[in-house]
Amino acid sequence: MKVAIRRLPNAEGLPSPAYASEGAAGLDLHAALAPGQKLVLEPGARDLIPTGLSIALPQGYEGQVRPRSGLAAEHGVTVLNAPGTIDSDYRGEIKTLLINLGGQPFEIIRGMRIAQLVIAPVTHVTLEEVDDLDATTRGAGGFGSTGVSGEGA
Ligand SMILES: O=c1ccn([C@H]2C[C@H](O)[C@@H](COP(=O)(O)OP(=O)(O)OP(=O)(O)O)O2)c(=O)[nH]1
Numbered sequence: 094m095k096v097a098i099r100r101l102p103n104a105e106g107l108p109s110p111a112y113a114s115e116g117a118a119g120l121d122l123h124a125a126l127a128p129g130q131k132l133v134l135e136p137g138a139r140d141l142i143p144t145g146l147s148i149a150l151p152q153g154y155e156g157q158v159r160p161r162s163g164l165a166a167e168h169g170v171t172v173l174n175a176p177g178t179i180d181s182d183y184r185g186e187i188k189t190l191l192i193n194l195g196g197q198p199f200e201i202i203r204g205m206r207i208a209q210l211v212i213a214p215v216t217h218v219t220l221e222e223v224d225d226l227d228a229t230t231r232g233a234g235g236f237g238s239t240g241v242s243g244e245g246a
């Protein structure tokens with residue numbers, strides 16, 4: 094499926110978002126900071142990082158801005174609103190809301206792969222308000238109602 098993206102001036106010269114392997118689910122997104130700019134995320138701090146891209150997703154699809162597990166595991170840096178939602182009718186710049194949950198300052202420079210964009214189908218439904226819902230075995234049980242440990246543990 095072809096999807097139109099637009100490169101904004103701040104992304105000039107940056108690589109296009111790309112799947113890092115044949116089977117990768119997400120397109121890696123690059124930080125479109127100014128050349129030479131260093132953005133330091135202090136422990137506990139968050140910031141909106143530009144990607145320099147806008148996208149026209151077909152109706153019936155969304156973009157999910159997800160963390161990169163390497164950044165999370167090594168530095169505690171993740172996407173605060175994960176997965177960020179890119180609506181199919183959004184034409185503004187895709188931005189990434191990163192937060193540093195690690196103990197050390199984390200430096201972001203132009204071109205760094207900061208997150209990944211997964212394109213996924215979404216369903217729009219027509220809601221119908223009713224007085225009663227159909228009965229199930231689970232019923233209203235949730236939030237650990239089936240126990241916490243595996244069998245025999
Ligand atoms: O990580 C994100 C999340 C959202 N967006 C953009 C695209 C999305 O279509 C728009 C709105 O996002 P969302 O619906 O999550 O935010 P909201 O707080 O509900 O804002 P709005 O009232 O504009 O819908 O912001 C991003 O660029 N990055």
Ligand SMILES: [Mg+2]
Pocket residue numbers: none
């Ligand atoms: Mg919204």
